[in-house]
């Protein structure tokens with residue numbers, strides 16, 4: 001069994017503000033350590049539950065956050081720029097885990113809520129439904145035939161993920177969002193134990209054979225509303241001065257064409 005772990009940073013246990021996730025801030029080194037801890041806990045859970053292979057994708061910002069030398073030695077790591085591929089090496093995976101996720105842009109009392117680019121994107125929709133990164137990633141993975149079995153993050157990220165995948169998904173809440181820059185955190189030991197045990201639980205559910213990828217209807221329609229006025233000539237149809245829409249029969253290609 002092969003498990004693919006894609007890790008973002010905003011929903012990592014112990015992280016409550018942008019001070020931890022921006023490489024030029026003093027707390028970034030601490031944030032990186034927390035991210036590594038959560039990933040290693042998840043990896044332990046994967047192997048404990050019987051995985052033969054685990055691949056980790058460093059998915060925050062430019063993908064250069066994980067300390068390779070300190071990562072669990074049983075796993076391979078994808079780091080840096082992978083071009084227009086969201087999950088390099090996902091082929092042949094039995095399941096995807098989205099670790100350290102955050103709620104969509106605009107969610108109240110959600111730690112570091114945003115949708116892909118906090119500086120430029122106001123909202124995004126997929127096939128008519130306003131969604132965040134979780135739904136896009138779960139849908140892109142589904143296009144590769146891979147179901148998403150687990151999410152970790154704050155209470156809002158977990159609720160959003162469960163709303164998209166109401167049956168079968170295991171949600172691992174490691175903190176409670178109080179604002180975009182504040183959270184009530186579980187004790188570290190408890191958070192890491194929870195990630196490990198929820199990973200085991202998610203893989204046990206997968207083994208029952210009841211979890212299938214959520215495949216969306218084609219054509220895929222992606223809408224993006226910007227914070228500022230758009231320049232004409234972008235990919236897609238301009239619905240108004242700040243909103244563009246693009247559709248296509250390949251979700252991942254359409255996503256990279258509009259994002």
Ligand SMILES: [Zn+2]
Nearest residue numbers: 008009060061
């Ligand atoms: Zn991120």
